[in-house]
Amino acid sequence: MKTTIAEVHKHVGEEVTIGAWLANKRSSGKIAFLQLRDGTGFMQGVVVKAEVGEEKFQEAKSLTQESSLYVTGTIVEDTRSPLGFEMQVNDFELIHEAVDYPITPKNHGTEFLMDHRHLWLRSKKQHAVMKVRNEIIRATYEFFNEQGYVKVDPPILTGASAEGTTELFHTKYFDEDAYLSQSGQLYMEAAAMAFGKVFSFGPTFRAEKSKTRRHLIEFWMIEPEMAFMDHEDSLQVQEHYVSHVVQSVLKNCTIELAVLDRDTSQLEKISAPFPRITYDEAIQLVKEKGFDDVEWGDDFGAPHETAIAESFDKPVFITHWPAEIKAFYMKPDPKRPDVVLCADLIAPEGYGEIIGGSQRIDDMELMEQRYEENGLTGPAYEWYLQLRQYGSVPHSGFGLGLERTVAWIAGVEHVRETIPFPRLLNRLYP
Structure with a gap:
């Protein structure tokens, strides 16, 4: 048998x-x-x-x-x-019979292993990481299917940017300009207006010349979008989704987590609700931890996110960021227009931001104003504006970066080990 x-x-x-x-x-x-x-x-x-x-x-x-x-x-x-x-x-x-297999049972340098990624995937640790990744994907489909979401696939080739074109890969689409998608979010908003609650899962691309352990050129995103949901509703979906994924990995990947020597006691604490602090409170917190050079209106880097995460034993939401450093489509707080109804979810143990989300602008006039302020002209953005013209409703959404989430749950230091064939600043092979 x-x-x-x-x-x-x-x-x-x-x-x-x-x-x-x-x-x-x-x-x-x-x-x-x-x-x-x-x-x-x-x-x-x-x-x-x-x-x-x-x-x-x-x-x-x-x-x-x-x-x-x-x-x-x-x-x-x-x-x-x-x-x-x-x-x-x-x-x-x-x-x-295999002869002279190059990855022998001894220590090899990272570059050597990355050059042989097609073979390195066979090793026990890499196998375990990929099994954890697979379980996160399985649990993602399970969560959103059970919650009545419809999976919609946004295009990878787009004529417009979700957050500006400075970090996009440009290509020619016959006689037009096109870009590799950095997010499916704009299209998911259109899908939410048709199906109510939707999610996508696919590759995204950032032409960002970064070499940190948290960055990839090509990575995968889970992007839900929800009609008739405000900022608070979205935060609750996010914390229950992340809790579901973590608990699923704990249940179904016991062998893999043991292979990775993962301290599961840290993961066992992950259950909704998650703590929340405002951006104002986060600024104060990092100043108290010695980052005196951070001012209101600055974005947070990896050291700041780690300092914030150290104050909590669960993922923490940082809410109400300054409008000037966030995307054009985020809805301002009616009580305080200089900040937007958004949140970044920071993972524990120094793994940084794993989710970014917001309530979207649903007012036609305000969106037209944002278009003007950001120079969003031409037919490439016209369809997105029309979502506010025909039956606009309050709606919210978020995006979870799969590789950072795998790195956190698996306890892997660098995201290059959390995707089968990583695309880095200096690596397009194999």
Whole structure:
């Protein structure tokens, strides 16, 4: 019977066959220990000379790293294994012998590993990070589907920018100018006016020449947009969504979190509601922590966000930012027009902003004023203005950066390890 490593718990005491690769091996006298992986997980196969014979045992000892094979044996419980099971190997068939696999069981430099990203993905830690990423995506679909959201796919090629063109990749669209999308938000607002509650999940691009551990050139965003919801409604959706994702990873990725040595006690604290502070209070807080050069109207950098996060054991919302440093479409606070009804969600443990969101301007005249102030002219923005012309309603939305969220939940320092094939300032290969 063929099965997978993820399913061996259903076959204790049974003889099964698994297609696998040899991640590593060691031998001790008359026993060989094969570290097997099949994509669904990692498991040890034990080859005993007395049971398989001299010839097969010597063949097992000569297997090379990353060779592929069919392994047949009996599944037994093993409390020492993270998986809880191992295979007593009866037989195996070599499919392909790998020769001189470059990523050996020793320390390699980051650039070497990034040059071999197509192979590095096979390693136990990288496999665990990608499984956490997959669980976050699965839990995202689960949350929004259960809440009655409709998934809508915005275009990647656009004729307009959501937040200015200075950090956009420009291309020619036949005889027109076009850009790679930095956000699907404007299109999601249109979708919300048709379906009420929507979300998108797709790649976005920022031509930002940054080399920090938090930045990628190409990354993935989850962007919900909600009609008839104000700023407060949106904050509640955000905190319940993030809580759901974290708890799903804790429940379904126990092996992966253990592989990553993640301190899960920090994640177990993550449940709605989240603390909230205003931008004014955040300015005061960072000043108290020694950042005397920060003034009202400044944006926060990574050190400031970390200082703020250290004061809380959950993600914290920073609300009511100065209008002058936020996007043109954000709704001003009716009680204080110099700030907007928005929030950034700062993750704990120094991982920085993972969500940015706001209530959107729904007033036609005010949006026309914002167009004029920001020089948004031409047909590329006309359709967006019409959303306020035909049945405008209060609406809000937000965007969650997947890779930063994976880095935080998995406890990985650099976002380059949270996406299968990262695109960095100096890296377009592989």
